[in-house]
Structure formats: C-alpha cells, structure tokens
Amino acid sequence: MSEVRKGKKTVLVACGTGIATSTVVSDAIEKMAKENNIQIEIVQCKVTEVPAYESRASLLVTTTIVSKEYPFPIINARAFLTGIGLDKLKEQILEELKK
Amino acid sequence: MNHVNFDETLVIRNIEGETSSEILKHMAANLYQKGYVKESYAEAVIAREKKFATGLPTNGCGVAIPHTDIEHVNQSAISVGILKKPVEFGIMGEETERTPVKLVFMLAMHDSHSQLTMLQSLMGIFQDEEILLYLAKEESEVKIKEEVSKRLNLNNMKGGE
Numbered sequence: 001m002s003e004v005r006k007g008k009k010t011v012l013v014a015c016g017t018g019i020a021t022s023t024v025v026s027d028a029i030e031k032m033a034k035e036n037n038i039q040i041e042i043v044q045c046k047v048t049e050v051p052a053y054e055s056r057a058s059l060l061v062t063t064t065i066v067s068k069e070y071p072f073p074i075i076n077a078r079a080f081l082t083g084i085g086l087d088k089l090k091e092q093i094l095e096e097l098k099k
Numbered sequence: 100m101n102h103v104n105f106d107e108t109l110v111i112r113n114i115e116g117e118t119s120s121e122i123l124k125h126m127a128a129n130l131y132q133k134g135y136v137k138e139s140y141a142e143a144v145i146a147r148e149k150k151f152a153t154g155l156p157t158n159g160c161g162v163a164i165p166h167t168d169i170e171h172v173n174q175s176a177i178s179v180g181i182l183k184k185p186v187e188f189g190i191m192g193e194e195t196e197r198t199p200v201k202l203v204f205m206l207a208m209h210d211s212h213s214q215l216t217m218l219q220s221l222m223g224i225f226q227d228e229e230i231l232l233y234l235a236k237e238e239s240e241v242k243i244k245e246e247v248s249k250r251l252n253l254n255n256m257k258g259g260e
Contacts (some may be wrong), residue, residue: 074155083226
C-alpha cells in the first residue's frame with residue numbers, strides 16, 4: 001500500500017457496508033487488471049468513506065448510490081452481481097484503467 | 100477459514116409481507132432466535148436496506164441480499180427466504196427504482212474480508228436463471244438447503260465461464 005508508484009491508478013470499490021458486494025467487485029477488477037497487465041491499487045471501502053480518498057483516486061466503482069460529486073468517474077458495478085450487461089461494464093472499466 | 104452457518108432451519112418458505120421491512124424483520128428474528136445475530140441486527144439491517152437497497156433484477160426471479168455491519172453479528176450465517184408473493188425492494192445502486200423480489204438471501208457476516216469465495220458462489224447462483232426458478236418453486240426446505248450448500252461450496256470445481 002505504501003509503495004504507490006507514480007501513475008499507478010487508485011481505484012475505489014465501495015458498497016454500503018464495505019464487506020459484501022465490494023469484496024466480489026474488488027476481486028473481479030483485480031483479475032481484470034492482472035489479465036491486462038495494468039498496475040492499479042484497489043481500495044475497498046464503505047461509500048461513506050470515499051471522501052477520505054478523494055485526492056488520490058482516479059475511479060470509483062460502486063454498487064450503491066453516490067449522492068456526492070467527485071472529480072473522478074463513477075461506474076455502477078451491479079452487473080458483476082447479476083451478470084446482466086457484464087461485458088459492457090468490463091469494457092467501461094478497462095477503458096478508464098487504460099486512460 | 101471462518102465458518103458460515105447454514106441449515107434447513109435458515110430456509111424459510113412462504114414468507115408473507117407487504118413491505119421489504121416486514122420480510123427482513125421476519126428473517127432477522129429467526130437468525131436472532133438461533134443466536135447468530137444480536138438483537139440490534141433486525142433494526143440495523145432494515146435501516147441499511149432503506150439507505151442502501153440490495154434488490155437485484157436478476158433473470159428468472161428477483162433477489163435481494165440484505166446485510167449490515169459486522170458489529171451486529173455473533174456468527175456468520177446465511178438465511179434463504181422464499182416469499183409467498185414477490186415484494187418490491189429498492190434496486191441496488193438506484194435512487195428510486197424498485198424490483199419485485201421472490202428470493203431473499205440474508206447475510207450475517209462476522210468478518211470483513213473472509214467470505215470472497217462464498218460471495219462469488221452466491222453471485223453465481225444469481226446469474227443462473229434455472230437455479231433461481233428451482234429455489235422459488237421447491238417445496239422442501241431440506242432440498243433447498245442441499246442445493247444452496249452445494250452451490251456455495253462448489254466454487255473450486257466449477258468449470259470456466
């Protein structure tokens with residue numbers, strides 16, 4: 001965690017409790033990043049904890065409502081749970097990771 | 100690894116209720132009676148559901164995965180509720196949209212990060228229309244328990260997607 005390289009993206013993965021759906025989504029994104037040889041740092045947290053990471057995050061992937069505005073894109077990750085629209089979601093995330 | 104309690108007494112069929120809160124109250128009371136959760140769990144899971152809805156519009160029939168913070172839980176457990184008639188739950192990640200839910204998988208999680216495999220297998224169930232329809236229809240709690248247990252432990256042997 002301490003060796004955050006310059007240019008390495010920090011991806012926040014948030015859900016309501018930070019223990020259930022974000023666990024599944026974090027793992028899925030980690031695998032995607034590995035498969036595509038992209039170095040990222042994933043921070044799994046509650047959606048209420050997101051502001052604490054605002055300055056270092058490049059992307060927020062979440063299964064819950066986000067009522068606050070952030071300077072980074074927010075992607076709804078529900079497809080990781082239902083499987084419906086999963087390919088499109090993966091594409092969308094990958095595009096952000098490659099930016 | 101941390102053990103997840105699940106048996107046929109945690110499978111509740113024909114739950115009746117008008118609102119998601121009534122359903123959650125019923126299922127939480129059962130978990131409390133068995134000692135898996137604290138008295139505070141019911142109220143906490145209902146409050147959490149109102150704030151962060153867990154309904155999922157899956158293929159086959161709608162599901163919900165209500166859960167709350169670990170401090171309300173004594174031992175990890177999962178309870179499966181089959182509703183007599185579908186009840187509207189808020190859709191996860193949506194402000195106002197709702198979806199009719201027939202199957203409720205109530206999670207009592209005692210550890211933050213130890214249940215990845217179980218959770219992934221659970222999502223596997225959600226993505227399998229056939230199993231969802233089977234669970235919605237099956238009349239034997241024991242058979243439902245067996246099927247769900249099998250699915251949640253089967254992860255290692257599961258073929259590639």
